[in-house]
Amino acid sequence: MIPIAKPVLGAEEAAAAxxxxxxxxxxxxxxxxxxxxxxxxxxxxxxxxAVSNCTTALHLALLVLGVKPGDEVITVSHSFIATANAVRxxxxxxxxxxxEPATFNIDPRRVEAAVTPRTxxxxxxxxxxxxxxxxxxxAVAKKHGLKVVEDAACxxxxxxxxxxxxxxxxxPIGDIVCFSLHPRKVITTGDGGMLTTTNPDxxxxxxxxxxxxxxxxxxxxxxxxxxxFESYPVVGFNFRMTDPQAAIGRxxxxxxxxxxxxxxxxxARYAAKLRGVTHPHQPAWARSNWQSYCVRLPDGCDQxxxxxxxxxxxxxxxxxxxxxxxxxxxxxxxxxxxxxxxxRAQDTxxxxxxxxxxxxxxxxxxIDALHRALAV
Ligand SMILES: *Cc1c(COP(=O)(O)O)cnc(C)c1O
Numbered sequence: 405m406i407p408i409a410k411p412v413l414g415a416e417e418a419a420a421a422x423x424x425x426x427x428x429x430x431x432x433x434x435x436x437x438x439x440x441x442x443x444x445x446x447x448x449x450x451x452x453x454a455v456s457n458c459t460t461a462l463h464l465a466l467l468v469l470g471v472k473p474g475d476e477v478i479t480v481s482h483s484f485i486a487t488a489n490a491v492r493x494x495x496x497x498x499x500x501x502x503x504e505p506a507t508f509n510i511d512p513r514r515v516e517a518a519v520t521p522r523t524x525x526x527x528x529x530x531x532x533x534x535x536x537x538x539x540x541x542x543a544v545a546k547k548h549g550l551k552v553v554e555d556a557a558c559x560x561x562x563x564x565x566x567x568x569x570x571x572x573x574x575x576p577i578g579d580i581v582c583f584s585l586h587p588r589k590v591i592t593t594g595d596g597g598m599l600t601t602t603n604p605d606x607x608x609x610x611x612x613x614x615x616x617x618x619x620x621x622x623x624x625x626x627x628x629x630x631x632x633f634e635s636y637p638v639v640g641f642n643f644r645m646t647d648p649q650a651a652i653g654r655x656x657x658x659x660x661x662x663x664x665x666x667x668x669x670x671x672a673r674y675a676a677k678l679r680g681v682t683h684p685h686q687p688a689w690a691r692s693n694w695q696s697y698c699v700r701l702p703d704g705c706d707q708x709x710x711x712x713x714x715x716x717x718x719x720x721x722x723x724x725x726x727x728x729x730x731x732x733x734x735x736x737x738x739x740x741x742x743x744x745x746x747x748r749a750q751d752t753x754x755x756x757x758x759x760x761x762x763x764x765x766x767x768x769x770x771i772d773a774l775h776r777a778l779a780v
Contacts, residue, residue, distance in 0.1 A: 406766055408720040410759040411587045412659055413652075420651035431646045432615065433623065439650035440598075442657055446561075447574030449581070449600035451607035454650060455614050458557040458584030460643040461597035462490035462527070465580040468609045469551040471496045471524050478518045478550075479527040480510050481729040482746035487529055487555050488728040497738075499523070500729055502745045506685035508532060508698065508725060508753075511745070512540030518741055519544070525551040530559035530573055531725060532755075533590070533695035534686065538564060538577045545578075552578030558695035559583070560590045561664045565689040574600045585649075590663060590695050591656035593649035614643040666760040667694040670767055674699075674756065678771050680780030698724050698753045705778070711754055713777040719770050724753025 424435050436454050444452035455461050471477060473495030479487055481500035491498040501514040508531045515526060526545055528536045536554075545552045556562070559573040560583055566575075574581045583589075585596030599610050615621065617640025620632055671694040675683050681699035686692055701707060711721045727746050728734050757770055 406719045406757050406762075406770060407759065408722050408755065408757050409588055410761055411592045412656075412663055412760050413592070416655045416658075417652045420655045421648040424647040424651040427647070429647055432621075432644045433647045435647040435650035435654070436645050437623075439645075439653045439657075442654060443598050444600065446657055446660070447572040447581075447600055449575050449602065451601050451604060453599045453607055453610040453614070454645040455597040455599065455610070455643040456645060457586065457595045458555070458582050458597040459486040459490060460614075460641070461582035461584075461599045462486065462553065462555060463493045464610050464613055464641075464643065465553045465582055465599060466490055466494045466496070466525065466527070467613065468606045469525055469553065469579060471551075474522060475524040476520060476522045477525045477527050478515055478523060480529055480531075480746065481727045481734075481743055482508065482725050482749060483529045483531065483555065483728065484557070485726065485728045485731060485733065486557075487527060488734065491527065496524070498527075498728075499741070500739060500743060500746075501741050502743050503531075503749060505745045505749065507534050507687065508684065508749055509534060509536045510541070512537050512544065514741060515541065516544045516548075519548050519550070523548065523550060525553060526578075527553045527555060528578070529555040529557075530562060532684075532698055533558045533562045533693040534684065535559065535562055535564040535573055535690040535692070537687070538566070542577060554578045554581040556581050557584035557586075558589055558693075560693060560695075561660050562693040563691040570691070576600060576602045579603070580606065585653060585656075590667070590693050591653070591660055593645070593653040593656065596645055596649050596653060612638065613640045616640040616642060663760045664693050666762075667758055668692075670694070670758050670762060671697055673764065673767055674758075674771070677768070679775065680778040681774070694758055696722075696755045697758045698755045700724075700749070700752045701754065701778070703752065705752070707751065707754060710774075710777045714770075714773055717773045719773055720757060722755040724750050724755060726750060
């Protein structure tokens with residue numbers, strides 16, 4: 405059986421989790437602090453704050469930027485539903501715009517047309533690890549005074565060329581960047597999330613809100629030789645990451661270059677060998693981590709039938725990225741902008757297996773099976 409994805413977890417992660425457990429400090433302690441420092445260094449951001457998952461990261465990012473009931477946030481429907489839900493958690497309305505078919509990313513030309521007096525932020529998604537056209541997004545945001553949040557759930561280790569040099573997604577271009585450490589992403593802590601920003605006040609705010617709005621951290625109290633009391637100036641949340649998770653994450657960071665190197669080799673092999681489909685487009689200024697490799701079947705092709713044929717041969721695939729506006733959770737949601745490309749992408753795309761442990765022979769098996777299914 406060839407799975408769609410497979411996390412790389414070994415004895416190093418098991419030992420790291422054990423170390424954290426045996427230390428006696430098991431939540432939001434020294435391992436989390438070290439993981440945040442190492443994450444900040446990896447992406448090139450001054451601040452990184454760990455949280456429980458990317459959904460809570462998105463929620464905090466929008467709250468800290470001041471998104472509130474009655475506001476509109478321009479984003480894509482064509483994303484995992486957590487993107488749109490995070491806007492809803494703030495009492496604001498997601499305003500869906502369409503994607504560019506070649507990259508599956510938000511179409512910057514459609515963003516400006518969606519700006520209204522109620523718009524406060526743009527929430528872009530580096531979908532399946534492919535960086536968005538941030539230059540075009542930032543230009544619109546500046547012109548209209550809007551904040552920009554980057555949903556980089558899938559984009560750990562992806563790179564973008566920015567004013568000349570290459571940099572990692574997460575070295576802030578927008579205001580705040582949010583990552584996911586779920587096992588379906590590139591590296592994992594079981595569940596987990598990370599926020600990066602250049603703004604120290606926002607970083608302090610994340611830390612306050614992730615821990616019940618508590619003014620003094622556990623670590624500060626633990627280290628204090630004076631009696632101190634905490635206060636609760638705001639209504640916060642419990643969005644903590646635990647120390648065993650962070651310890652695992654630190655081992656995962658060491659593996660990241662190797663994981664991305666192999667994913668890029670596999671993507672290049674699909675691009676070179678697989679016929680009869682449209683391959684994803686990587687702009688000259690982008691380097692994807694290939695969290696997912698999504699191809700488009702020819703128009704009129706039976707998506708489910710092809711997926712079933714592959715499954716019958718022991719090969720797992722997934723339908724392309726969902727459209728949130730088609731789910732019952734968004735029934736009746738106003739859709740003022742066309743979403744034809746988002747729907748077409750969902751209806752004609754399939755995601756093929758890519759994971760670092762995949763051998764060339766296994767991948768050739770997938771390619772051959774797809775050729776047979778497509779009769780090409
Ligand atoms: C996976 C994903 C999320 C949610 O991440 P969790 O860590 O599972 O909360 C959000 N946005 C996108 C684009 C995702 O792919």
